[in-house]
Structures are given as structure tokens and as C-alpha cells.
Amino acid sequence: MGDLAPPPAGSGLKAVPGGGGIPFIGSTFAVMRDPVGMARKRYAELGPVAWGWLLGQRTVTVHGPEAAEVVLVDRDDAFASGPAWSYFIGPFFRRGLMLLDFEEHLHHRRIMRQAFSRPRLRAYLEMMADGVVDGVGRWRPGAGFRVYDHVKQLTLDLAVDVLMGVELEDGERARVNGAFIDAVRAGTAYVRFPVPGLRWHRGLRARRTLEEFFRRWLPAKRRDGGNDLFAALCSAESDDGQRFTDDDVVNHMIFALMAAHDTTTITLTSMAYHLARRPEWQERLRDESLAAGDSLTFEDLNALTGLDSVMKESMRLIAPVPALPRKVVKDTAVLGFHIPAGTTVVVPMLSNHRMADWWPDPDTFDPGRFSPERREDKIHRYAWSPFGGGAHTCIGIHLAGTQVKTIMHEMLRRFRWSVPTGYEMPLDTTSLPSPKDGLPVRLEALEPRASR
Numbered sequence: 187m188g189d190l191a192p193p194p195a196g197s198g199l200k201a202v203p204g205g206g207g208i209p210f211i212g213s214t215f216a217v218m219r220d221p222v223g224m225a226r227k228r229y230a231e232l233g234p235v236a237w238g239w240l241l242g243q244r245t246v247t248v249h250g251p252e253a254a255e256v257v258l259v260d261r262d263d264a265f266a267s268g269p270a271w272s273y274f275i276g277p278f279f280r281r282g283l284m285l286l287d288f289e290e291h292l293h294h295r296r297i298m299r300q301a302f303s304r305p306r307l308r309a310y311l312e313m314m315a316d317g318v319v320d321g322v323g324r325w326r327p328g329a330g331f332r333v334y335d336h337v338k339q340l341t342l343d344l345a346v347d348v349l350m351g352v353e354l355e356d357g358e359r360a361r362v363n364g365a366f367i368d369a370v371r372a373g374t375a376y377v378r379f380p381v382p383g384l385r386w387h388r389g390l391r392a393r394r395t396l397e398e399f400f401r402r403w404l405p406a407k408r409r410d411g412g413n414d415l416f417a418a419l420c421s422a423e424s425d426d427g428q429r430f431t432d433d434d435v436v437n438h439m440i441f442a443l444m445a446a447h448d449t450t451t452i453t454l455t456s457m458a459y460h461l462a463r464r465p466e467w468q469e470r471l472r473d474e475s476l477a478a479g480d481s482l483t484f485e486d487l488n489a490l491t492g493l494d495s496v497m498k499e500s501m502r503l504i505a506p507v508p509a510l511p512r513k514v515v516k517d518t519a520v521l522g523f524h525i526p527a528g529t530t531v532v533v534p535m536l537s538n539h540r541m542a543d544w545w546p547d548p549d550t551f552d553p554g555r556f557s558p559e560r561r562e563d564k565i566h567r568y569a570w571s572p573f574g575g576g577a578h579t580c581i582g583i584h585l586a587g588t589q590v591k592t593i594m595h596e597m598l599r600r601f602r603w604s605v606p607t608g609y610e611m612p613l614d615t616t617s618l619p620s621p622k623d624g625l626p627v628r629l630e631a632l633e634p635r636a637s638r
């Protein structure tokens with residue numbers, strides 16, 4: 187144990203406590219195995235700002251919403267997203283929006299915002315509606331139905347339709363899907379240089395596959411336009427007349443697809459898991475969805491308040507992006523602790539959402555905590571922040587909610603699902619959280635009269 191760095195004389199700042207463990211490795215394996223348990227232990231021992239070795243780097247972890255706000259809002263432009271995320275995903279998702287910073291990031295975000303405007307979102311919702319009905323309609327009831335695998339396939343198919351707007355043969359779909367999976371998994375490789383057959387190498391190959399794929403389609407998209415995200419990025423223009431180059435469009439598409447795909451899959455899997463364990467909530471949501479009917483608009487989806495609470499609570503318990511890293515680009519301070527330039531800082535969303543100081547009974551699934559009477563998330567602006575905050579707040583936040591709700595609405599109207607009493611979903615937390623067993627459920631079709 188020992189301090190990170192002495193604070194400047196006379197600054198009145200404190201040194202960040204922490205350390206411990208083997209240099210470069212520290213508690214990496216323990217954090218990957220049990221991120222919430224480890225965060226609770228460190229917070230109890232060392233307080234809200236502490237350092238340790240994580241994935242080969244001296245890393246300051248800031249616990250709790252107050253520290254999260256300081257880092258994410260970043261009033262001093264001290265916390266850069268690009269160099270921190272690049273360490274994990276840079277070679278595979280370079281120049282994606284999240285990997286840019288400050289002025290350059292703002293320039294790109296201003297253009298990209300046009301692709302997430304209200305009219306664009308309405309068009310995306312229209313485009314996804316049939317795909318959701320068809321996709322969920324193809325699911326076959328039975329025991330051992332792996333929710334995660336089916337939802338992942340569905341969200342990828344929707345990404346192809348709604349985000350890319352291209353017709354792909356099955357073989358090509360599988361190739362693109364495989365490339366995304368390889369690119370995402372590469373980020374948490376233990377061996378961080380290309381050895382054939384290992385994650386890093388597969389990630390680099392995947393990046394090449396994705397670049398070729400988007401470049402091939404780009405001329406047609408520029409020429410023909412369309413209602414999909416790819417076309418929207420091709421034509422997007424900021425208020426001051428700035429547009430994306432071809433390279434920008436390719437980079438942003440590769441990043442956006444990754445950002446949209448796994449996160450929505452995890453959210454839906456987590457919702458399905460909690461609803462399987464709590465049938466009374468599943469029935470309540472089913473009643474709400476059956477009463478709402480089909481072809482839901484934006485406004486209809488927003489009126490499904492039970493569904494909204496379950497989505498929020500599921501994202502609280504399993505934050506799809508479990509930690510947000512930043513690189514400190516100039517000496518700064520968090521809650522009175524001195525953080526020198528060059529330090530990696532992590533905002534641990536997964537464990538922040540489960541801290542007893544901010545959430546009563548934090549490990550219990552209780553969607554009612556988001557009801558208008560309780561609104562436990564109001565305790566702090568950053569208590570519930572699965573979409574991040576500040577300049578890099580998820581730009582797809584409304585698209586994500588629309589897609590997740592549209593799919594869950596259809597699942598509820600067609601099927602009932604359950605897990606054996608006492609089942610607990612085993613989570614793989616080495617990358618974005620996902621169920622090690624794919625979440626096997628017993629899936630039953632509802633009577634056609636009730637489901638339509």
C-alpha cells in the first residue's frame with residue numbers, strides 16, 4: 187500500500203491512497219471476477235478515491251456519484267476519453283466518437299447529432315417495427331431457450347436493417363456479426379499484441395473486415411440516401427455547414443454499431459432475467475403491453491411506465507457499460523484528491539449503481555424505486571447513469587430506449603418465460619457483462635388470441 191503521488195506543496199489537496207498487490211497486475215483478476223464485491227471492499231477500506239494496478243496501469247477508481255460527476259462533467263478539460271478507451275479498443279474502433287476529445291469531439295458530435303434528431307428517430311422506429319415482429323416471431327418455444335443468443339442475433343439483424351440499411355445474405359451477415367464480436371472481445375485481451383489465434387489478432391482482422399464492408403457500401407449510400415443511420419451520417423450537416431468525410435462515416439459506423447449492439451442486447455437480457463425471476467412483474471408488464479396493442483409510436487412506448495421502470499432497474503443492476511475510463515491530461519483534483527497528469531481514472535458504473543450509501547437495498551430488483559412516488563435515482567444526478575454523462579453522454583440514448591422497449595413489448599405479447607427457482611445468471615465480466623450460460627429459460631407461446 188502507498189500513496190499515488192504527493193500533492194503540490196500548499197495546494198491543500200490530499201494524496202490518493204491505495205496500491206497493493208503485484209505491480210502491473212494488482213487486483214485485475216479479482217476485479218474481473220467480482221467487480222461489485224471488490225469495489226465495495228476498496229470503498230470501505232480507502233474511501234471514494236483510491237488507486238490500484240488494473241490491466242497493467244496505475245488506475246484511480248472513483249466511487250460514488252459525486253466523484254463520477256466531477257470526472258464526467260470535466261469542467262477543466264482534464265479527463266480525456268480517447269486515450270483511455272484507446273488502450274482497450276483503440277486499434278479496433280479508432281476515431282469513433284467516444285475516442286475523440288475536446289474541440290475535435292465537439293465538431294464531430296455536432297454533425298452526428300443530426301442523425302439522432304426526432305424525425306430520424308421516428309424513421310428508425312418505423313424501420314425496426316416489422317423486423318422486431320418477424321424476428322421475435324421466429325423464436326421457437328421450449329426448454330433451454332438461450333435468451334442472450336437470440337436477442338444478440340435479433341439486435342444484429344436490426345442493426346443491419348436500421349443502422350446500415352443494407353440487404354445481406356446469411357453468410358455475409360454471419361461474417362459481419364463475427365467481426366463485431368471479435369472486435370469487441372479484443373479490447374480485454376490479456377495478450378495485448380497480435381498473436382495468431384488470440385483475441386488481439388482476431389480483433390485487428392475484424393477491423394479490416396468491417397472497414398472493407400463499409401467502404402464497399404459507401405458510394406451507394408452517398409448517392410441514394412435513405413432512412414438508416416449510415417445514410418444519415420452521409421448527409422448529416424451541422425448548423426455551421428460541416429459534414430463528415432468518407433473516412434469519418436466509416437469510423438463512426440463501425441463504432442456506432444458496436445456501441446448499439448452489445449449494450450442493447452445486455453439490457454434486454456438483464457430485463458428478461460429479472461422478469462423470469464419475478465413473474466408478478468412479468469405479468470404486470472404483459473398486461474400493460476397487451477392493452478397497448480401493436481404499431482406503437484414513440485409516445486405509446488413512453489406511456490408504458492412499468493416497462494420503463496423495469497428497463498431502468500435492470501440497467502441499474504447490470505450496467506451494460508460497466509466502467510468509463512479517462513486519461514488525465516493535466517494535473518487535476520477529484521473530491522480534494524490530487525490526480526497527476528498521465529493517470530488513468532475509472533468511473534465504475536456497475537458498482538456505483540449498487541452502493542448502499544445511495545441505494546436502499548441495492549442488490550434487490552425493485553423497479554418501483556423508479557416510480558414517480560419514490561424516484562430513488564433523484565438522490566443524485568449521477569446516481570443512475572448507465573448512459574454516462576457530460577460531453578460523451580450516449581448519443582444513442584433515445585434510440586436505445588426505443589429499440590429495447592419495442593423488442594421487450596413484442597416478447598411480452600408473444601411469450602411467457604421462466605427459470606428454475608433459485609437460478610442466478612452467471613455473469614462474465616471480463617468484457618461487457620454477459621451471461622456465461624446464455625440465460626437458458628423455458629419459453630412458452632401465449633395463446634394467439636391473447637398475443638395479438
Ligand code: HEM
Pocket residue numbers: 267283284285295441442443445446447449450453506507510511572573574575577578579580581582583585586587
Ligand atoms: C442500452 C443501450 C446503451 C447503453 C447502456 C449505452 C451506454 C453508453 C455510455 C455509458 C456511453 C459513454 C461512454 C463514456 O463516457 O466513456 C455511450 C456513448 C456512446 N454511445 Fe451509447 N449506449 C447504448 C446504446 C447506444 C446506441 C443504440 C447507440 C447508437 C448508435 C449508441 C451510440 C453511442 C455513441 C456514438 C457514443 C459516444 C458518444 C460520445 O463520445 O460523444 N449507444 N453509450
